[in-house]
Amino acid sequence: MDEILMLQEEISELQSALAEELVSESPESDPAEQLALQSTLTVLAxxxxTIKMKASGKRQLLEALQRYLCEAEELDHWLLSTKATLDIALGTPEEPMDMxxxxxHTKDEAEQLAVKLRTLKGNLLELQRALHDxxxxxxxxxxxxASLRLVCPL
Structure with missing residues (x-):
């Protein structure tokens, strides 16, 4: 972007210098030279x-990139916030555990579940016996x- 601005300044300076030279030259000067200066001014213009159009396009791209960067930073912040909330809610540690x-950890959880299952199974068997009794x-x-009714009908 800085390069484009520098080029614009240089071209503007050249245009100004050539325009001054063209105006300051007397009418008796070489018409071919005046035509060359006029042609150079036209090319420079x-x-x-072209440079202004490219600069405008690049400026728009830069602005769009800056908006996307801001949106990406907002999404990143949201993602980190959501992850922290989930970590707290799920009780997961901040640092990932190694294998x-x-x-x-999984083995401990499995053992705890096995104890709970054995307790549940025992309780279900007791309930089954109580229901059977x-x-x-x-x-x-x-x-x-029924026997009493047969023996002593009312």
Whole structure:
């Protein structure tokens, strides 16, 4: 961008110098030389116009890139914030564990789950026995009641 501005300044200076030279020359000077100066001024003006268009395009690209950079920084900030929130919510450590630490952690969790499953299985077996005992007790009472009805009809 700086180079473009420097080129614009140089071309403007050349245009000014050539325009002054063209104006200051007397009418008796060589028409070919005046035509050459006029042609040079025209070429410089066209180049200046081209450089201005390119500079404008590059400025627009630069502005777009700066907007995208700002958006990327905002997204990065949001991502880091969301990750921190999830880490806190999930209780994950800040630093990633190495494979051995992860394996040990997973093994501990598996052992805790196995203990909980054994406890649950034991409780379910106790419940099953209690339900079976209740069922037998109810069947005995029903049989007793049925026997009493047969023996002592109302």
């Amino acid at each position: 066209e180049r200046m116009s 051995e630490a992860q394996l040990a 209740k069922q037998l007790n109810i069947q005995v009472r029903l049989q007793t009641a």
